[in-house]
Amino acid sequence: MRYLFVVTLLVQALFVTQSYAKAKPLELVVAEPYLEMRSGPGRGFPVFYVVGRGETLVVLFSRTDWYKVRAPRGQEGWARREELAKTLFASGEPAPIPPYPDFTNHRWELGAGYGVYNRQNLITAYTDLALTQSLDAEFVLQQALGTIDNRYVATIGLRHTFVPEWKWASPTVGLGTGYQTITDKIPPKPLETRNQLGYVSIGARGFITKRFMWRLDWRSYVIFTKQNANKEPEEWKFGLAVFY
Amino acid sequence: MEIRISSILLAALLLPGCSWFHRGDKGPKPVVAEEPQADPSIILPQVKRRAITTPKIKARDIELGAYFGALSIQDFGTNPVYGARVAYHVSEDIFFESFLGRSKGGQTSLEDVFPNITVVDKSGRRFTYYDLDLGYNVLPGEIFLGRGRAFNSALYMTVGMGAVKFAKKDQFSLNFGVGSRILITDWLALHMDVRDHVFETSLTGRTKNVHNIETTLGFTTFF
DSSP states (O other): OHHHHHHHHHHHHHHHHHHHHHHOOEEEEOOSSEEEEESSSSTTSOEEEEEETTOEEEEEEEETTEEEEEOTTSOEEEEEHHHHTTOBOTTSOBOOOOOOOOGGGOOEEEEEEEEEETTEEEEEEEEEEESSSSEEEEEEEEEEEOSSEEEEEEEEEEEEESOTTOOSOEEEEEEEEEEEEEEESSSSOOSOSEEEEEEEEEEEEEEEETTEEEEEEEEEEEEEOSSSSOBOOEEEEEEEEEEO | OHHHHHHHHHHHHHHHHHHHHTOSSSSOOOOOOOOOSSOTTSOOOOOOOOOOOOOOOEEOOEEEEEEEEEEEOTTSOEEEEEEEEEEEEOSSSEEEEEEEEEEEOOOOHHHHHOTTOOSSOGGGGEEEEEEEEEEEEEEEEEEEETTTEEEEEEEEEEEEEEEEEETTEEEEEEEEEEEEEEESSSSEEEEEEEEEEEEEEOTTSSOEEEEEEEEEEEEEEEO
């Protein structure tokens, strides 16, 4: 009985949120001579309906650069972002379609890539927060897979972009610290399985299109060990990322 | 008559009493507009700014789902595989995708012929993998079902890398895949995929690249 009560409550809550979500549809008025509606979210899909100037359409949701819209007579189709950005509110204000994030001023980056670390295949994933236009804080998680052992490397660091205005390629330098964990594949076991490390890096980054970018990095590590000498492996990697 | 009068009186007595209960701060206070003291010719507009909230457009670019199928582990037979997938659509062409899958290796032919030989012990036959892939929608289009139904679809190719854990060892793997996505509704998609996980191993004696091809069927929802 108690479960029934809880379930009923949950269902009710769901309906409340649903009705709340449905309560505020975004309505926009076509200001250009017409707005094309396609049957799918892509440039190749055919135009099957046209909304005329002055007509109101309802925006349902977006997928990449396309917006699902509903015409006044109920037809539903996909409108291109650039076209929808030219529509207006009933009050005459421009439609709330934000422009693409500016590459030189973007705030977040999320990417992954391939590299070679200590002559091992490296899988890398990272997130990057822009502190200023040229200074970034980066958080990297990587797995290096070799024949003798596997390593996990987690680092946190700062990176400086020399000329952030250079859109297609701009050099970077970085500095950071982190940890490395080794799991052995072939005996004998490594003397130390967990070490702190530091690194310096040089690299480059560049814009590809829309929200898409590339990144190249070379790193020189110092792994702090309890033995007589520290280890100094090198790493290079190439990644693709989206930015916000 | 007497009763009527007394009831009127009582009502008269009670009514102010009722209003007494309503006295205090509950009623709206009379608003007295303050007139500017300095210069009566300047009119100070007392307009409250209206907060306008524009409804946000929901972006449905993230795909989350599960799949089930058959994985052919080279030398270890074909076995059921299941997993989870997440994708992020960057543009109408490009998407990032990640898989997390699990299967179990069977008997090798050698073990079938010579039952005393064990290539990999039982607990090491667990086959798990993860992939980080880049996908491209090569052939977007529509699939027609009868006269009145059309589903958006796309044939896509993925390439990427990941790690496979088999025989208790993590190996770097390359992945190549081809798949078809059919959108049953705007938020629900059917996936049919063929993917190859290539990695280097020396389990059967000599070092070689093994191809582990999986065929899967799955569903995803768009968020």
